[in-house]
Amino acid sequence: KNEVEQSPQNLTAQEGEFITINCSYSVGISALHWLQQHPGGGIVSLFMLSSGKKKHGRLIATINIQEKHSSLHITASHPRDSAVYICAVRTRGYQKVTFGTGTKLQVIP
Amino acid sequence: NAGVTQTPKFQVLKTGQSMTLQCAQDMNHEYMSWYRQDPGMGLRLIHYSVGAGITDQGEVPNGYNVSRSTTEDFPLRLLSAAPSQTSVYFCASSQGTVDNSPLHFGNGTRLTVT
Numbered sequence: 001k002n003e004v005e006q007s008p009q010n011l012t013a014q015e016g017e018f019i020t021i022n023c024s025y026s027v028g029i030s031a032l033h034w035l036q037q038h039p040g041g042g043i044v045s046l047f048m049l050s051s052g053k054k055k056h057g058r059l060i061a062t063i064n065i066q067e068k069h070s071s072l073h074i075t076a077s078h079p080r081d082s083a084v085y086i087c088a089v090r091t092r093g094y095q096k097v098t099f100g101t102g103t104k105l106q107v108i109p
Numbered sequence: 110n111a112g113v114t115q116t117p118k119f120q121v122l123k124t125g126q127s128m129t130l131q132c133a134q135d136m137n138h139e140y141m142s143w144y145r146q147d148p149g150m151g152l153r154l155i156h157y158s159v160g161a162g163i164t165d166q167g168e169v170p171n172g173y174n175v176s177r178s179t180t181e182d183f184p185l186r187l188l189s190a191a192p193s194q195t196s197v198y199f200c201a202s203s204q205g206t207v208d209n210s211p212l213h214f215g216n217g218t219r220l221t222v223t
Contacts, residue, residue: 002151044214048211088152096167097212
């Protein structure tokens with residue numbers, strides 16, 4: 001079993017829909033990262049969180065440390081949100097960062 | 110600031126050839142790391158460094174060497190390329206320890222070994 005599991009693997013949404021991507025992990029962590037990767041492009045950091053909730057524009061990230069679960073929400077989705085969203089965790093006490101396999105999101109106009 | 114710069118963007122090698130993937134950052138970041146990304150798998154850590162002169166192995170270090178002679182540069186060397194090393198390689202950096210600062214990624218190097 002992977003240390004970091006994301007769901008769903010693929011997601012297609014209509015423009016304007018509310019989107020949720022989930023991330024579950026099995027190890028003790030010191031931080032969780034949400035990253036975005038556009039087709040053919042690089043990877044950018046969206047959020048880094050260790051507790052609670054963070055918001056940036058239409059994106060919201062939450063984490064529940066007790067349940068070892070995080071969610072990334074996109075409100076009023078837009079075709080430019082189409083990308084792969086990756087969850088990554090830093091294992092407590094180590095420098096290692098473990099990545100999920102990503103969720104491929106396509107938003108249709 | 111240029112951020113994290115990786116070169117080349119694309120590379121084709123024959124089995125047995127060697128090459129160096131370059132990574133440079135201009136943010137004075139202490140932490141630098143190399144990952145490979147393969148279809149259906151998450152990014153996997155190859156090697157990392159927490160400062161000049163300090164390197165350590167990640168999950169998949171075999172066939173790769175690194176060195177960190179300066180804060181800015183962290184090259185990845187393939188000693189004798191194999192088809193299994195066909196992948197997309199990303200370099201990333203962060204300030205201080207990873208758990209209190211975001212990761213900054215380069216644009217990747219797509220490597221094909223024939």
